[in-house]
Amino acid sequence: MLDVRRILLFTEVARRGSVTATARALNYTPSAVSQQISRLETEAGQPLLERHARGVTLTGAGRALAERGQRIERELQAAENELADYAGLRAGTLRIGTFPTVGASLLPQAVIAFRDAHPDVRLTVRSARIAGLWTMLENREIEMSLMWDYDWSRIDREDIVVTPLLDDPPALLVSDHHPLADRDAASLADFAHDSWITRADHHPVAEALVRGCRAVGFEPHIAYEAHDYQEAQAMVAAGIGVALAPTLALEGIRPGVNVLPLQPPAPVRRILLVRMADHPLTPAALTFAGLLHDTAAARTL
Structure with missing residues (x-):
């Protein structure tokens, strides 16, 4: 199987037309670049470069692989840009769960603040009773959920992370x-x-x-x-x-x-924010959780 990192290095050599120029640009030694290209040729089962005193010339197979390498570079750049959009809350979807009394009281202010600040993130809210919220969390239909408990029935599971938001007397x-x-x-x-x-x-x-x-x-x-x-x-x-x-x-x-x-x-019941322990929160979810904390704190002042 071809090594993607070697393909990208080969693509750079093809672009610059020289092993030495590529080594200088990437802060490698010329011999290190040559070794990687030789390994790639072994993986490909045929020569990819014709070496001469003033640089290199691509073989037919080399030109085809360099074109593929350019496509890989574009796809990787697109992936980086998309991830940056998600990290910067310029794209993506956030799915959260709630129950009726909190959906009609604590939640709306956080929803409004989030949508105003991050209009490009699609926000979906699912309302249900506790059993339904557990099902959606476990099936990954939602990233996190607002829940509640009382002293005599504390939510206590090893596979979840529970964050108390406020007491609701x-x-x-x-x-x-x-x-x-x-x-x-x-x-x-x-x-x-x-x-x-x-x-x-x-x-x-x-x-x-x-x-x-x-x-x-x-x-x-x-x-x-x-x-x-x-x-x-x-x-x-x-x-x-x-x-x-x-x-x-x-x-x-x-x-x-x-x-x-x-x-x-x-x-007195506790209002909680719950997520599965093996499901780290996305940047959007972390931001929304912060807004919920702020809203809950304002209610307790």
Whole structure:
């Protein structure tokens, strides 16, 4: 098999018409260049140069190989330019994962900043529940993903890299007609005798509610199971019960609902950025991760 490095050296000799001139330009010795050309001729099985006192002349095979060498040079230069475009965020695709509450709160600011700064990078965002995000990460459909966990169910795998972004404490949603609606803050224990609106389908916030209530000594009475936080707010406004929701899920509060910061103890979830350990981040992903850190830091000020 032909050695590409020797082909490129031969192409330079063909371009300059002299072994000595090529050696001088590349800071080699003439004998080193001659040895490499001789090895290339052995690999090719035929002479490529005709040597004479004033330089070299290409054989027919040599001219054909020099033309191929020029094409290789152009392709290598194109590859270097493309890699430089990716490194400089002038090309490429970035695929990230998220989940609904973060997709509606933390993520948009980072997306806007990234697209403004790097419009030539195609950004794709996939939203799913945790199981779907894991599948996309493991299948390399996304480079990294926003995720969450609680104290009792930490994300802990040897094949991933987890970067915490911020804590997302819960808040209480109460009707503006509730007797405690005007408080600046409240505790779960204050609502031990209220009915509760929770999330359906074994949603993690439902477990957070039960654990939080049990921690202060009561079992919550569930009056309604909602399929999203907007539905939960509607039922709160209607007076069916009170609800627990992560702060990041409360970007838009409907009329008739008051939000009360929740005093400890309260089940706080962590917002995380997760990637597979054997999948180093591209320059685009590193840049986007930095924007997410900045956005999260601004929210905690």
